[in-house]
Amino acid sequence: MNLSERQLRLFVTTAALGNISRASEALHISQPALTRAIAVFEGQMGAPLFVRTTRRVVLTPEGEAFLPTAKRLLADLAEAGRMFSPQGLGIKGQVTVAVGSSFGSIVLPGAIAAFQAAYPGVRLRVVDDNSEGIARKVRLADVDLGIGSAVGDVDALACRRLLTAPLGLLAPPGHFDITDADAQGVPRLPLLRESADTSIMQLLRMHGSALLAPMSQGVEVSSLAIQLALAEAGVGVAVLSALGASHPLARGMRFVPLQPQVERELFVMRRRDRPQSLAARAFEDAVVRHLPQAALRPEVTISA
The missing domain is CATH 1.10.10.10 (Winged helix-like DNA-binding domain superfamily/Winged helix DNA-binding domain)
Incomplete structure (x- = not known):
């Protein structure tokens, strides 16, 4: 009945x-x-x-x-x-999200502020990791959501693309000439080195980039903030995405996309076989709604 x-x-x-x-x-x-x-x-x-x-x-x-x-x-x-009202006054619980430092420091703060105002009964826990670690945490159900590149075994994950950002070179004017970020000019520059398991390094390896050899001689940095500080000090040229170059610490520095172009895609990920809680769904929607308001470089293309 x-x-x-x-x-x-x-x-x-x-x-x-x-x-x-x-x-x-x-x-x-x-x-x-x-x-x-x-x-x-x-x-x-x-x-x-x-x-x-x-x-x-x-x-x-x-x-x-x-x-x-x-x-x-x-x-x-x-x-x-x-x-279950849109205002979320009755939605409670906890949402754990794994995120990389670029998205976590540039987009996530504004999204969290808007989310907490709308859903005061939900507790948030944010875990920092690289894209491979983020995908692994989602796959093992250690977190409810992951925001990063689809790296590693992602067959069991539902991936919703958030944005696309080209890789490029970042340096302050006057230190290094990064006008031509092509395969011929780049190897002559001192390049900062990413950790081997980052999504940027995996993309460069996949494209057989000429940057890999000179990067292997540079200072290895796993922190975006330190990488930007070293670039600002003239220690080396940062190789990062236009998303990372959107960081407030990168203001005043010049970003030049690589030629030929290499693009990084960023997704919000969750397990396909696990029903998504109302709180996690509301948080994902809050991130998507905030994206157009984030202060991103014009090279970043928003997909969601």
């Missing part, structure tokens, strides 16, 4: 008012429509619920027995509506 909220409301209102005319006015439907709806409802229930007189409608014994249940069902539906 499929009972709708509308049917329950028609029944409870008519029982409370005891009059078809007044009930139809309260429900904003015509009297014939209300009479037909009650008849259909009684047919579904398999018993008459009202006895009709010339002036009133009175509950039958079956109607009297069902009325408390109908009221309770309506109250439960109203509570569910409040719990």
